[in-house]
Amino acid sequence: MKKSTITLLVVVGILVALASWVIGAYNGLVTLDEETNGKWAQVESAYQRRADLIPNLVNTVKGYAEFEQETLTGVIEARAKATGINVDANN
Secondary structure, X not given: OOHHHHHHHHHHHHHHHHHHHHHHHHHHHHHHHHHHHHHHHHHHXXXXXXXXXXXXXXXXXXXXXXXXXXXXXXXXXXXXXHHOOOOOOOO
């Protein structure tokens, strides 16, 4: 074979190898981008779930606050009655 033919084949081989590497790198980047989008969708889903749970938590706290208010009122009334007891020395 002539020296020019060998040189041409080596150059073509290097170009093919370089093109294969560039295509592989691009495909890898596309794969990473898709994985990133999928993970971010999971994060947004978790945020949405938390946001959906907040009204339930607020309603639970409101219900418990009403119960606490009733309990506090009962304790205050009982304390007032207990401090208002008169002791009769004749009994």
